Amino acid sequence: MADVCPELVFHYKGQFDVIDEKGERKPSFLSGINGPTNQTSKFVIDSGFSMFGIYFYPHAIPLLFGIPAKELTNQMVEIDLILKGIGANLEDQIMNSSSDEQRITIIENFVEKRLSKSKTTQLPVFELLKHIIQTDGTPTVKQLSSDHAISERQLERQFSQFAGFSPKQFIRIARFHHAIQFYGKEYLKLSDIALDCGYYDQSHFIHDFNRFAGIGPKEYFSGKSPNTKWRE
Secondary structure, three states: OOEOOOEEEEEEEOOOEEEOOOOOEEEOOOEEEEOOEOOOOEEEOOOOOEEEEEEOOOOHHHHHHOOOHHHHOOOEEEHHHHOOOOHHHHHHHHHOOOOHHHHHHHHHHHHHHHHHHOOOOOOHHHHHHHHHHHOOOOOOHHHHHHHOOOOHHHHHHHHHHHOOOOHHHHHHHHHHHHHHOOOOOOOOOHHHHHHHOOOOOHHHHHHHHHHHHOOOHHHHHOOOOHHHHHHO
16 A cells, blocks of 8 residues: 555565556565555465565665655665665575574664765654654644744655655655554544544545555455455
């Protein structure tokens, strides 16, 4: 489903296929970056699998990989294309590790080393991105601009570079992710979820859900959708 956060993923056992818009299957990468996305994607595998992944904040892309986040928006890119020269080595280390503890150590060392070489200082927009993701509020772009003393034009530029989306789109997807966290709370009505997440009305809630999940909220919260099988 749509997500403002990128993932670095290693499939060390098995390999998924991606199902494109025509319903055709093609192999996904073994290791790579799933960039921030406002789209849905479908994957399938016919055997047992094991994967190891790191879920980053949006601004990790420019800090770790030296490219604007917008260049990876809606992209799934093999690790060696992003980390020329060292991607294959990192992949080998993760694939040949005997435990997830070893994989965690490898990734921690990788991240610390990359960050130590980054020329980008800690910027106020980083805390702003985290705040939107972590809280239940749904601020407007005007509110963000006023509360953090950043012009709307600056917000647009910084969100494009460090999040891959406009502020408005970023807020919409973050609000959608707040809504899907209500899965399993059967006593709640859809109208209650929509209201709690800051949607103006039910139609707005349904529209965004279809856009970012590929299905409507009624189907999603029914527990009978393929989108929620991983939660069981």
